[in-house]
Amino acid sequence: MEIDGIEIDAARQQQAREYARKRRRISYIDMAIAAAGIILILGAGLDRWLRNLQQSAVGGVPILGWQPHPGWYPLQILITFLILMIGYQLLTLPLSYYGFTLSRRYGLSTMSLKGWIMDLLKGFVLGLVFEGVVIMLIYALLAYQPQWWWLWVAIVLLFFSVIMANLAPVLIFPLFYKFTPLPEGELTERLMALVARANTKVRGVFTMHLSNKTTAANAALMGLGNTRRIVLGDTMTDRYTVEEIEVVLAHELGHHVHHDIWKLLISQSILMLGGLFVANLILHWVVEGLHLYTSLTDPATLPFLFLLMGLFGLIVMPISNSYSRRVEYQADEYALQSTQKVAAFKSAMTRLANQNLAEIEPSPLVELLFHSHPSIRKRLQHADEFASRGELAATPSVQP
Numbered sequence: 001m002e003i004d005g006i007e008i009d010a011a012r013q014q015q016a017r018e019y020a021r022k023r024r025r026i027s028y029i030d031m032a033i034a035a036a037g038i039i040l041i042l043g044a045g046l047d048r049w050l051r052n053l054q055q056s057a058v059g060g061v062p063i064l065g066w067q068p069h070p071g072w073y074p075l076q077i078l079i080t081f082l083i084l085m086i087g088y089q090l091l092t093l094p095l096s097y098y099g100f101t102l103s104r105r106y107g108l109s110t111m112s113l114k115g116w117i118m119d120l121l122k123g124f125v126l127g128l129v130f131e132g133v134v135i136m137l138i139y140a141l142l143a144y145q146p147q148w149w150w151l152w153v154a155i156v157l158l159f160f161s162v163i164m165a166n167l168a169p170v171l172i173f174p175l176f177y178k179f180t181p182l183p184e185g186e187l188t189e190r191l192m193a194l195v196a197r198a199n200t201k202v203r204g205v206f207t208m209h210l211s212n213k214t215t216a217a218n219a220a221l222m223g224l225g226n227t228r229r230i231v232l233g234d235t236m237t238d239r240y241t242v243e244e245i246e247v248v249l250a251h252e253l254g255h256h257v258h259h260d261i262w263k264l265l266i267s268q269s270i271l272m273l274g275g276l277f278v279a280n281l282i283l284h285w286v287v288e289g290l291h292l293y294t295s296l297t298d299p300a301t302l303p304f305l306f307l308l309m310g311l312f313g314l315i316v317m318p319i320s321n322s323y324s325r326r327v328e329y330q331a332d333e334y335a336l337q338s339t340q341k342v343a344a345f346k347s348a349m350t351r352l353a354n355q356n357l358a359e360i361e362p363s364p365l366v367e368l369l370f371h372s373h374p375s376i377r378k379r380l381q382h383a384d385e386f387a388s389r390g391e392l393a394a395t396p397s398v399q400p
Contacts, residue, residue, distance in 0.1 A: 007350075008350060008353060008354065008360060009354045012353075012354050012357060013353075013359070013360060015106055016353075016357045016358055016359045016360075017359055018106075019106045019108075019357050020359050020362065020366075022102055023099070023102070024366070024370070026095055026098065026099050026102075029095055030092055030095055031310075031314075033088075033091055033092055033095070034088060034092075034310060035310065037087070037091065038303055038306060038307045038310070041303045042303055042304060042307070046303075047300040047301075047302070047303045047304070048293075048300045050080060050299070050300070051076070051080070051299045051300040054073075054079060054080075054299065055076075063075060064076055064079075068143070069143040069144060069297075071143070071294065071295040071296075071297050071298070072140070072142075072143035072295075072297040073297070073299060074136060074140075076299040077135065077136065077139050077297075077299045078132065078135075079299075080299045080300075080302045081131075081132055082128070082132075084302065084306065085131070089124060096120065100113075100116050106357060107215060107357075108214055108215055108216055108356075109213070109215075110211065110212060110213060110214060111212070111214075115212075115213070119176060122175055122176065123176075126172070126175075134153075134157070135302070137153065137156060138153055138305075141153055142283075142296045142297050143296075143297045146296055147280075149280065150273070150276035150277050150279065150280040151273070151276075151277075153276055154269055154272055154273040154276055157269070157272065158265065158269040161265050161268075161269075162224070162265065165223070165224045165261060165265070166223060166224040166225055166226075166227050167227065168223070169222040169227050170223075170227055173222070177209060177210065177213070178208075179206045179208055179209070179231070180206065180207050180209070181204055181205070181206055181207070182204075182205040182206060182207050182237070186242055187205075187237070187242050187245060188205050190242060190246050191205055191230055191245075191246065191249050192205070194246065194249060194250055194253055194338065194339075195230070195253065197338060198253045198256060198257050198338070200228070200253070200256055201228070202221070202228050202230055203223070203227065203228060203229045204230070205229070205230040206229055206230065206231050207231075207232055207233075207234050207237060208232065208233050208234065209234050210234055210235045211233075211234050211235050214235065215235060215355065216233075216355060216356040216357075217235045217236040217240070217352060217355050217356060218233045218235070218236065219231065219232045219233060219236055219245070219248045219252060220252055221249070221252040221253060221255065221256055224261065228256075230249060230252075232245065236248070239351070239355070240348065240351060241344065241347075243339075243341050243344035244347055244351065246339055246341065246344065247335050247336075247339050247341050247344045247345045248335075248348050250335035250339045251331045251332055251334070251335040253335075253338070254330065254331035254332070254334030254335055255327070255331050258327070258331065258334065260327050260330075260331065263327065264323075264324070264327065267320075267323055268320065271316050271319065271320065275309075275312040275316065278312075279305070279308045279309075279312070282308060283296055283301065283304075283305070286301075286304065287301070317369065317370075318368060318369050320372075321368070321369070321370065321371060321372050322368070324372040324373070325367075325371065325372065325373060325374050328372070328373045328374055329374055329382065332345075332374075332379055332382055332383075333382070336382075336383060337386075342383050342384075342387045345383050346383050346384075349376050349379050349383075350376075350380075352376070353376045358376055359375070359376075360375065360376040360377050361375055361376075361377040362375055
């Protein structure tokens, strides 16, 4: 299949299908390890055993018995959390390493083993910090607001998500990638013109140095407010035409014009609120009805809470992905309308499929459950439908 002089690489598509299948298999095994671990802990009573072990150690280590509120032992909860997270990381480390070798085998990763280990450690430490803060917040609210903790957690996490969306481009991403300003020239001028037409402002156009980690291409409009910036992977700037990069960036601007970041944050918060409310009902039931734990803040409840979180994630994943695909479709529509470059859009999608080893047409069930973007095939069909509607006209006015 040829798209405006660029062919869908049949050999790469065969590799893409194989790679996607193996990556899904890794995900399934990862989920199975997590589920089996939690079931073993709950079924064997290891959750209560660990709680009792820490309680018995209070005589030798009094600080373990610290209670800011009756029944709430912050240090015991933190220790339980660290044991669970480090144990899970160690159990899945061989699987993570296999994923790393797999991406190298298919020509996607360019990282050295040392670089991969460093990124793994940085990601793990950041995850421990952020997730640890959330867990400690949950149990503090369980202690002081046992009936309404779920509502307060949802509100705080929404606020935290907004803060992180603003700070991530300047605090988090630079820990993993190097950023440099894109030199002045035709590409920068075109991208800034797109920004002006979208009635928004950015802090500049930056190159994200992906090539020392991957061969895959990517582009994004990162940040909120005073940290918003255009980011292009160097794996894109050295292979794509100016018009192709322009339509890819127009897609990202479409998210801003449609307020998609806020829509996604609010929709995720609503789903989370529902999940936390159900978790609240179940926790009260197992503690006050079944008397499986001594209190809502019992450190032994942590594995059970993780089980509830995992089940909630599985249930809402297809819902979140379905909404995300709709948002991405609208962003594609904006890119086509604002640039009027159907051919460049189609050639960019084709290049991305070939370069990023993306399945052009995954099975409907796989797309429904796991894909946050429409398939490449559907995005190409969208461009054809746009052209057939006769909408290659003046650029529409934009209201942010």
